[in-house]
Amino acid sequence: MGVTARTVVLASRNEDKLRELRELCAGLPLRVTSLADYPEAPEVIEDGTTALGNAARKALVAAAYTGEIAVADDTSLQIRALGDMPGIFASRFAGPAATYADNVALALALMDGVPNDAREARFEAGIVWIDPRPDPDLAPAAAAPAAQRWLHNPFARSIALAPDEDEDAFWNELSDRRRIWHDYHAWIRTVPSGGGTDRERLVQTIDRLVAPFLDGRRPAGAPLAAISLPDPGLWTADGPTGGDPPTLVAPSGLPPDAPGRAVNAPHWLELAAAGRLLGRLGREPRGVRGFGYDPIFIPAGGERTLAELAPDEKHAISHRGLAMRRLLAAVSRVYGAR
Numbered sequence: 001m002g003v004t005a006r007t008v009v010l011a012s013r014n015e016d017k018l019r020e021l022r023e024l025c026a027g028l029p030l031r032v033t034s035l036a037d038y039p040e041a042p043e044v045i046e047d048g049t050t051a052l053g054n055a056a057r058k059a060l061v062a063a064a065y066t067g068e069i070a071v072a073d074d075t076s077l078q079i080r081a082l083g084d085m086p087g088i089f090a091s092r093f094a095g096p097a098a099t100y101a102d103n104v105a106l107a108l109a110l111m112d113g114v115p116n117d118a119r120e121a122r123f124e125a126g127i128v129w130i131d132p133r134p135d136p137d138l139a140p141a142a143a144a145p146a147a148q149r150w151l152h153n154p155f156a157r158s159i160a161l162a163p164d165e166d167e168d169a170f171w172n173e174l175s176d177r178r179r180i181w182h183d184y185h186a187w188i189r190t191v192p193s194g195g196g197t198d199r200e201r202l203v204q205t206i207d208r209l210v211a212p213f214l215d216g217r218r219p220a221g222a223p224l225a226a227i228s229l230p231d232p233g234l235w236t237a238d239g240p241t242g243g244d245p246p247t248l249v250a251p252s253g254l255p256p257d258a259p260g261r262a263v264n265a266p267h268w269l270e271l272a273a274a275g276r277l278l279g280r281l282g283r284e285p286r287g288v289r290g291f292g293y294d295p296i297f298i299p300a301g302g303e304r305t306l307a308e309l310a311p312d313e314k315h316a317i318s319h320r321g322l323a324m325r326r327l328l329a330a331v332s333r334v335y336g337a338r
Helices: 015-024 051-066 100-110 164-174 177-190 199-214 311-317 319-335
Strands: 007-010 031-034 069-079 085-087 120-131 147-152 267-281 297-299
Touching: 007 015, 007 051, 015 069, 015 311, 015 319, 051 069, 051 120, 051 267, 069 319, 085 199, 100 199, 120 319, 164 177, 177 199, 267 319, 311 319
Parallel strands: 007 031, 007 069
Antiparallel strands: 069 085, 069 120, 120 267, 147 267, 267 297
């Protein structure tokens, strides 16, 4: 199946993120659309502890629902003075309904007393491509500079567990999410923060963000119908053919009339890439471009914030731009001229 005849669904409804992803995908010989064109597609609970883990969850559900290649990204912002927070909580740092300005204001308030020479930060982006209808002949190709793996279709079987807590218990037997989150919580609380940080408020913020995952609850603001996936690694396959799925059930929540159910193959191809941008945080927002923390993030070696850069300048150095270039280089190698 030639990739040039395929559709790529960007697994997001965030218009700011979609604008950047579309710009980064410009020139691809594919039809590029987004979840905005699939209003019935379910939301995904981002309960992974890494950016790549959350991107994989979003891509899996988008591919499962649409039957098309799905591309999802997730970003972590690690601020040294805040003990690497907000990390994977960058978009919800100030709460489930936080605006960009709310998140920026909280970050600046927590490090108000941090001197200018101790305000280092870095962005990390993870981008995942999942093809739910791959050509099995793609297997021998080398995916570098991205990682490649094959997955069993997670939704190939129908869930038969009720009530909901039985499903949670089933997945936790295979991949204990609560233990993973307890380990994450213990680690993030012990990462040293810098001088001038409001340590008490920082710890309160960490506890608020992690609490739902420690308790096995849905985070505040998550839709009731949102799909919660365990570790996507549970469905790793040895190759593009053969073998039974590793579980007797599938995650619940995918609508029975999802377009992908009728067309998705038993084995899926995943490509994943990451990118990093080093820099520091300013003391007040500057610039009108970009989104999120762009108005306070100053890339290393520069004096302008990401929000003061033109789009092509930002894409050339950004974490998301680097990750996408690595991913698309892998796509070119794996799919070739097919």
